[in-house]
Amino acid sequence: xxxxxxxxxxxxxxxxxxxxxxxxxxxxxxxxxxxxxxSPYLEVPLIGVDQSINNKSVDYGVYHEPESAKPGSxxxxxxxxxxxxxxxxxxxxxxxxxxxxxxxxxxxGNVEYRVLNHTIVPASYRLSVEQGNVLFLITCYPLGxxxxxxxxxxxxxxxxxxxxxxxxxxxxxxxxxIALIAAFFAGGMILSYFYPVTEDRMFLIIATLAxxxxxxxxxxxxxxxxxxxxxxxxxxxxxxx
Amino acid sequence: MMKKIVLASAFMFTLFAFFGASWGAEAWxxxxxxxxxxxxxxxxxxxxxxxxxxxxxxFKISQxxxxxxxxxxxxxxxxxxxxxxxxxxxxxxxxGDYGWRINPGETMTICFSLAATGSMGNIPTYIQQNSSMANxxxxxxxxxxxxxxxxxxxxxxxxxxxLDLQVWQGEFKFLLHNVDTKRVAGxxxxxxxxxxxxxxxxxxxxTFVDKDVxxxxxxxxxxxxxxxxxxxxxxxxxxxxxxxxEPSHSGSSSSTFPKTSAAKNTTTVPTPGTGVxxxxxxxxxxxxxxxVAYSKFFR
Numbered sequence: 306x307x308x309x310x311x312x313x314x315x316x317x318x319x320x321x322x323x324x325x326x327x328x329x330x331x332x333x334x335x336x337x338x339x340x341x342x343x344s345p346y347l348e349v350p351l352i353g354v355d356q357s358i359n360n361k362s363v364d365y366g367v368y369h370e371p372e373s374a375k376p377g378s379x380x381x382x383x384x385x386x387x388x389x390x391x392x393x394x395x396x397x398x399x400x401x402x403x404x405x406x407x408x409x410x411x412x413x414g415n416v417e418y419r420v421l422n423h424t425i426v427p428a429s430y431r432l433s434v435e436q437g438n439v440l441f442l443i444t445c446y447p448l449g450x451x452x453x454x455x456x457x458x459x460x461x462x463x464x465x466x467x468x469x470x471x472x473x474x475x476x477x478x479x480x481x482x483i484a485l486i487a488a489f490f491a492g493g494m495i496l497s498y499f500y501p502v503t504e505d506r507m508f509l510i511i512a513t514l515a516x517x518x519x520x521x522x523x524x525x526x527x528x529x530x531x532x533x534x535x536x537x538x539x540x541x542x543x544x545x546x
Numbered sequence: 547m548m549k550k551i552v553l554a555s556a557f558m559f560t561l562f563a564f565f566g567a568s569w570g571a572e573a574w575x576x577x578x579x580x581x582x583x584x585x586x587x588x589x590x591x592x593x594x595x596x597x598x599x600x601x602x603x604x605f606k607i608s609q610x611x612x613x614x615x616x617x618x619x620x621x622x623x624x625x626x627x628x629x630x631x632x633x634x635x636x637x638x639x640x641x642g643d644y645g646w647r648i649n650p651g652e653t654m655t656i657c658f659s660l661a662a663t664g665s666m667g668n669i670p671t672y673i674q675q676n677s678s679m680a681n682x683x684x685x686x687x688x689x690x691x692x693x694x695x696x697x698x699x700x701x702x703x704x705x706x707x708x709l710d711l712q713v714w715q716g717e718f719k720f721l722l723h724n725v726d727t728k729r730v731a732g733x734x735x736x737x738x739x740x741x742x743x744x745x746x747x748x749x750x751x752x753t754f755v756d757k758d759v760x761x762x763x764x765x766x767x768x769x770x771x772x773x774x775x776x777x778x779x780x781x782x783x784x785x786x787x788x789x790x791x792e793p794s795h796s797g798s799s800s801s802t803f804p805k806t807s808a809a810k811n812t813t814t815v816p817t818p819g820t821g822v823x824x825x826x827x828x829x830x831x832x833x834x835x836x837x838v839a840y841s842k843f844f845r
Contacts, residue, residue: 312837319830326822363820378757386820394820449824466697496834501841534822541823 310505314512317493321516322533323389324489325523330364330390331482332527345369346409346470347383352396355470358383358408367393373434373441376408376416377464380436387444387455389534394444398423398455406440406459414467418459426454451538482524490517581726582771584737587662588623591716594655597648599708606645607658610637620660629658653712699740699785714785716740721778724771731770739764740783748781763787 344357347367359365363384373382385394400406406418418440425446432441438461446455493513497506597603607629609620619640622629629644636643648654699714720737724730733753741762745755753768765781 307841309837309841312840313834316830316832316834316837319826319833323822323827323830363818384818384820386822388824389822443820445820451820451823454820496838500838537822537826541825544825544829 306508307502307505310500310502310508313496313500313509317496317509317512317516321489321519322537324485324520326389326534328482328485328520328523329527330366331485332524345411347393348407348409348470349400349404351404352399354393354396356385356391356393364390366391370434376410376413376440376461377438379438380434381408381440382432382434382443383441384443387446388449394442394455395448397442397444397457398446398448400442400457406442408440409467409470411467411469413464415465417462417464419462420457420459422458424456424458426456428452428454430454430456432456486517486520486524489513489520493517581724581730582732582734582769583723583725584720585723586721587618587718587737588660588720589716589718589738590657590659591714592655592657593711593715594653594713595648595702596653596710596712597650597708598710600650602650603648603706603708604632604645605648605654605656605702605709606632606643607660608635608637608643609640609660618662621663623659623661625656625658627656648709697738697740699743711785714740714743715746715782717780717782719778719780721776722769722771723776724773727773729770729772731768734767734769734779736765736779736781740785742787743783743785744787746782746784748779750779752781 344359346356347358348355354367356367358367358369360369360371362368363386367383367385370382370384373380375381385397386392387394387397400420400423402420402422404420406420408416408418410416421439428451432443440459440461442457442459444455445451446453490513493509493516497509497513500506500509593605595605607622609622610617619637621640622644625644625646627646629646632643632645634643646654646656699716700711702709702711718736718738722734733756735756739762743763745752745763745765748765750767752765754766756764756766767779769777771777
């Protein structure tokens with residue numbers, strides 16, 4: 306096996322880890338078409354966020370910090386990924402003071418918040434959850450880095466009787482996992498087909514198949530990929546990228 | 547040989563995609579039926595309402611409450627002074643909406659009684675906020691007992707700012723049945739609760755005030771009922787709980803952002819990682835490109 310073949314397989318393996326994180330997320334995301342009305346919802350129309358809130362892990366989308374309060378009874382803290390895991394908070398930095406945020410919370414109501422400000426804090430920052438009736442949306446900063454956190458603070462405004470959201474943005478999440486696996490498989494096969502070292506093409510095909518199988522297992526048996534992510538973050542920090 | 551492998555791989559992938567339905571989807575705990583059912587829900591409401599405009603206004607009541615599944619259909623039992631049918635109704639199928647004419651600047655005292663009917667009266671059920679949450683405390687069993695629904699007595703001020711609701715008082719009654727074959731016990735909450743209101747009386751006396759819905763002091767009773775038995779409950783609320791000039795539902799605090807990374811004397815939470823660095827992805831891409839370039843140009 307040529308040195309260049311080893312390089313390519315290493316590169317494919319690194320990229321497959323990113324695919325694995327996303328496949329895990331999309332295959333395990335709750336089937337909202339059945340349970341949408343049971344879950345609280347975060348709606349930020351300005352940045353296209355319309356997603357259910359979970360109380361399990363930030364790896365499942367928008368996550369409600371259990372130490373924080375529910376809307377109307379204190380400080381609400383929501384975390385969301387900015388990269389991977391559906392990237393619910395990808396455009397969070399585009400929110401400006403005065404923008405509208407709504408939490409549709411079954412059993413409580415539709416609670417409107419108005420953005421007050423945004424702050425950048427270190428990753429080690431600990432946020433007080435006793436700050437009155439405010440909402441904090443927190444994600445990583447800058448984009449593609451986990452060195453700091455972007456914190457959006459919004460003040461509670463009005464509360465209306467609960468109305469279940471009708472849009473179904475996350476209902477279509479499920480096929481993305483298959484699409485991602487297909488994309489990885491197709492990419493690997495194309496690379497293998499055009500690889501200049503004819504005698505090593507077989508190695509690339511086998512590697513593509515093995516990694517695709519890896520992703521398929523991640524699809525059928527999704528588990529939070531926090532361990533993989535943690536290692537990826539550590540390696541990134543060591544390499545300074 | 548390579549062609550066969552590619553074809554076999556494509557077949558395997560197609561097979562996988564075909565069967566790849568929704569494995570791994572999460573199942574949430576769903577709320578179950580209760581052994582205790584309510585019926586004969588009725589209410590008598592007294593209000594003082596002022597017309598702040600320089601022309602006549604109507605204070606109207608509908609006969610349906612939408613906050614539950616299915617909605618509660620109310621029948622107007624009695625009105626004092628006598629209400630008139632409105633020219634246009636949101637619930638014409640229930641006999642239309644009714645209202646009272648209020649002259650410019652006039653403060654009117656109105657009393658009306660309603661009784662729940664339809665599915666509430668004929669088919670035993672209990673009131674639950676529309677699509678109320680079943681997974682709130684997942685993975686713990688989220689069953690809190692019989693749930694309450696709530697409404698805003700002063701919603702008329704939002705819908706019609708010209709009308710100034712000064713006082714609202716409502717007495718609610720309902721009958722609770724144990725339809726089980728065994729004695730049952732548990733927490734029963736007032737089926738409908740006005741928000742921002744004060745519980746002024748109840749019969750029997752409440753066991754506690756449930757503040758799970760923060761702006762509604764929900765009357766809650768700890769009940770134990772023999773099989774087949776029934777019991778009447780009544781409770782009265784008054785709005786407003788505070789000064790009428792104080793805005794309701796306004797955010798009460800916007801305390802300053804703590805300057806230290808570990809605010810003292812308050813509960814704090816860490817800010818966990820919410821993103822995977824793109825650095826490794828870039829490295830992986832560069833390594834692949836480098837491998838291809840090396841094999842093409844330097845081999």
